[in-house]
Amino acid sequence: MKKPTVAFFDFTCCEGCQLEVSNLEDKLIDLLKLVDIVMFREVMSEKSDTYDIAFVEGSISREIDIPRLEGIRKKAKILVALGSCAAIGGINCIKNFKDLEDVKKIVYGKDAGHFNTILAQPIDAVVKVEHYLYGCPMIKEEFVDLVTSLISGKKPVVPNYPVCVECKIQENICMFHKGVYCLGPITRAGCKAICTTYGNSCEGCRGLTDDVNINSQTDIMKEHGLSLDEALSKFKLYGGYLR
Numbered sequence: 038m039k040k041p042t043v044a045f046f047d048f049t050c051c052e053g054c055q056l057e058v059s060n061l062e063d064k065l066i067d068l069l070k071l072v073d074i075v076m077f078r079e080v081m082s083e084k085s086d087t088y089d090i091a092f093v094e095g096s097i098s099r100e101i102d103i104p105r106l107e108g109i110r111k112k113a114k115i116l117v118a119l120g121s122c123a124a125i126g127g128i129n130c131i132k133n134f135k136d137l138e139d140v141k142k143i144v145y146g147k148d149a150g151h152f153n154t155i156l157a158q159p160i161d162a163v164v165k166v167e168h169y170l171y172g173c174p175m176i177k178e179e180f181v182d183l184v185t186s187l188i189s190g191k192k193p194v195v196p197n198y199p200v201c202v203e204c205k206i207q208e209n210i211c212m213f214h215k216g217v218y219c220l221g222p223i224t225r226a227g228c229k230a231i232c233t234t235y236g237n238s239c240e241g242c243r244g245l246t247d248d249v250n251i252n253s254q255t256d257i258m259k260e261h262g263l264s265l266d267e268a269l270s271k272f273k274l275y276g277g278y279l280r
């Protein structure tokens with residue numbers, strides 16, 4: 038049986054999520070038994086115009102990105118947002134809080150007039166997306182689970198509960214008890230609360246849970262005198278498109 042073909046594409050991003058795919062090491066050999074990678078600029082020079090599954094990394098931040106993404110969508114049977122830049126807009130959306138002309142001047146100085154920029158947005162603001170891999174960077178295990186699920190016809194598992202759940206499983210002392218703000222109560226889990234486990238607060242890189250306002254973990258914030266609105270207003274590092 039012919040294996041599905043897979044291609045990787047990048048827009049505005051650091052390409053760290055593709056790097057994570059290339060870092061799969063031992064698992065990559067097993068994945069290559071299931072799919073044929075036909076385009077992956079970070080690791081191979083071959084290119085292809087035909088593919089079944091397109092993994093798209095990065096957010097859309099220039100006019101010229103839009104027709105390119107639409108072209109990828111037309112060719113792919115399944116389109117996956119790879120990492121938070123693609124899935125929720127991610128860190129690039131910091132610029133959305135500023136005047137775009139000022140942003141260009143800050144970045145390009147006297148050459149600012151040569152560059153075009155638009156508000157940064159996730160790829161599903163432009164095209165239909167079938168699956169999402171969240172995180173900055175995305176989680177390697179979730180990538181493997183998604184690929185194997187697509188091949189076997191299973192529905193991939195995407196956590197829709199907050200980071201607090203995983204944080205409690207790790208038996209961490211809550212950052213709020215240390216007087217530090219944390220976005221774990223409203224952020225989608227799946228990272229095993231890696232930041233809070235290593236002593237940092239959650240900055241919300243995996244985006245909001247689907248039903249953030251009925252999420253019982255927001256009680257943690259309420260206990261510390263914080264409202265959901267205040268929490269959402271802090272969701273700026275990765276959630277500039279959502280806010």
Ligand code: SF4
Pocket residue numbers: 050051052053054055094095119120121122123127128172173174175
């Ligand atoms: S989600 Fe993070 S690691 Fe992935 S491409 Fe964007 S900035 Fe880089």
Ligand code: SF4
Pocket residue numbers: 200201202204205209210211212213219220221222230233238239257
């Ligand atoms: S608020 Fe942050 S530190 Fe506290 S339990 Fe939730 S994720 Fe962990």
Ligand code: SF4
Pocket residue numbers: 172173200224225228229230231232233238239240241242243244
């Ligand atoms: S703890 Fe929060 S910021 Fe850290 S990886 Fe998980 S979702 Fe991202």
